[in-house]
Amino acid sequence: MSRFYLVWDVMMTGEAITSKKEVALAEQMQEHASGFEVQTVQRWNHVADGKKTTAAGFTTGLRFTFPLASTSDAAQAIAHLSAFESGISSSSTCRVAESISFPLDRSIKQRLPALGQVVLQTRFTHGLGQTSHKAIQNAKSDQTRMTKHALDPPDTGKNSSASWFTDEFRALLSNPSWFLVIPTHGESPSSMLKAGADGGVYELSYNLHAAIEDLTSASEGHWWSELSDDAAHSMRPTLMFDPTEQLSCPYDPSTFTQFQSTSERINAVLEHEEAQTGDPSLMESLQYDLERISRGRRIVRQATSDDGLVSGMERFVVKSKFIQPFITEEFFNALGFFLMARYPKFWRNGESEVLLFHTSESLELIEERW
Numbered sequence: 001m002s003r004f005y006l007v008w009d010v011m012m013t014g015e016a017i018t019s020k021k022e023v024a025l026a027e028q029m030q031e032h033a034s035g036f037e038v039q040t041v042q043r044w045n046h047v048a049d050g051k052k053t054t055a056a057g058f059t060t061g062l063r064f065t066f067p068l069a070s071t072s073d074a075a076q077a078i079a080h081l082s083a084f085e086s087g088i089s090s091s092s093t094c095r096v097a098e099s100i101s102f103p104l105d106r107s108i109k110q111r112l113p114a115l116g117q118v119v120l121q122t123r124f125t126h127g128l129g130q131t132s133h134k135a136i137q138n139a140k141s142d143q144t145r146m147t148k149h150a151l152d153p154p155d156t157g158k159n160s161s162a163s164w165f166t167d168e169f170r171a172l173l174s175n176p177s178w179f180l181v182i183p184t185h186g187e188s189p190s191s192m193l194k195a196g197a198d199g200g201v202y203e204l205s206y207n208l209h210a211a212i213e214d215l216t217s218a219s220e221g222h223w224w225s226e227l228s229d230d231a232a233h234s235m236r237p238t239l240m241f242d243p244t245e246q247l248s249c250p251y252d253p254s255t256f257t258q259f260q261s262t263s264e265r266i267n268a269v270l271e272h273e274e275a276q277t278g279d280p281s282l283m284e285s286l287q288y289d290l291e292r293i294s295r296g297r298r299i300v301r302q303a304t305s306d307d308g309l310v311s312g313m314e315r316f317v318v319k320s321k322f323i324q325p326f327i328t329e330e331f332f333n334a335l336g337f338f339l340m341a342r343y344p345k346f347w348r349n350g351e352s353e354v355l356l357f358h359t360s361e362s363l364e365l366i367e368e369r370w
Contacts, residue, residue, distance in 0.1 A: 005098075006065065007063060008064045009062075009091075009094070010025060010084060011090045012062075012089060017059070032080075032081070033064060033081060036077075037066055038064050041062060042062065043193070044059060044063060044177065074096055078094040097119065097355040099353045099355050100336070100355065112328045112356070113356075114207070114209055117356075118357070119204075120339060121199060122199045122346075123199040123348040124143045125139065125143065125346055128276045139346065151200055153169070156170070161338070165334075167250075169255070169256065169334070171210075172331070176202050178202055180200060181197060208327055212323050215323050218251075220318075223241055224239060224314070225239075237304065237311070241301045253296065256333070269290065269341050273349050282350065286349055286350055289340070290340055293333045293337045
């Protein structure tokens with residue numbers, strides 16, 4: 001089942017950034033958020049031009065996350081937190097984020113948008129599974145640096161995850177923002193800011209519309225065809241959609257990372273889990289989830305007049321009813337598989353998350369869910 005959070009972002013003024021006022025800002029934020037349970041405090045980390053490591057970064061803002069038990073008072077909480085003002089802050093925004101559960105269930109699939117913002121969040125292993133003091137220390141010193149590069153799908157530089165994604169898939173994501181995650185463990189966020197990071201986060205924008213358009217065009221004549229004259233003039237025209245044939249189109253989901261080197265990547269996850277915990281039930285759960293994500297069902301479907309099908313509307317119906325849900329589902333599956341399998345040495349198995357931000361309009365859908 002999905003979990004929901006309030007995500008509160010406060011950006012610092014230029015003077016506050018150079019003066020390193022993040023602790024003072026955290027104190028003001030926690031006073032404004034009195035009565036809220038802060039689960040994590042995150043540093044909005046920017047790296048200076050010409051620098052390549054997180055150690056060279058500087059904090060430009062803070063993010064507080066709060067578990068959301070009910071949406072009944074979400075709007076009021078968002079309004080209160082967004083209204084925060086301070087002489088060392090330049091902006092304050094609050095949003096609702098949903099932690100997507102994998103494998104995707106039907107209720108989630110039905111409301112995944114083709115355009116939005118997502119968060120890829122990891123929790124570090126801190127050397128779990130390593131057997132020597134040196135190996136543990138090396139893992140601890142490397143995990144933030146490696147995550148800074150590997151967790152960003154559009155990145156193609158050294159230590160990136162370029163081999164996990166095609167150029168076309170990376171182009172679907174943009175505007176990455178990097179955060180270091182520090183759990184509060186019930187303590188005040190300001191007192192925890194000096195603690196070491198327990199994970200890393202990238203927030204990214206995504207837009208699947210170009211992929212949907214291209215795959216709709218490429219699939220015509222292969223997965224579907226325009227209505228014949230006889231079918232168009234029948235009382236109940238029917239269009240068959242059969243995606244079982246893989247296409248050479250770069251947006252056919254068969255090109256996504258959950259279908260590439262799948263067995264090898266799943267085995268690597270299980271090997272690391274065996275070394276880290278040796279928990280057979282957790283290993284079984286991880287294997288089941290990864291195999292479900294990479295199953296790639298390509299189901300034959302049909303559209304009728306109930307779906308708005310009439311002559312001349314075939315492309316619109318196919319695009320909206322079949323292609324968009326198909327690409328959107330597998331896009332999120334790709335992100336989920338990536339987080340679970342990319343770096344089990346550094347990212348704790350089963351504890352990484354894909355979060356989806358909800359707009360004010362989609363907030364009503366969450367309320368209906370509850």
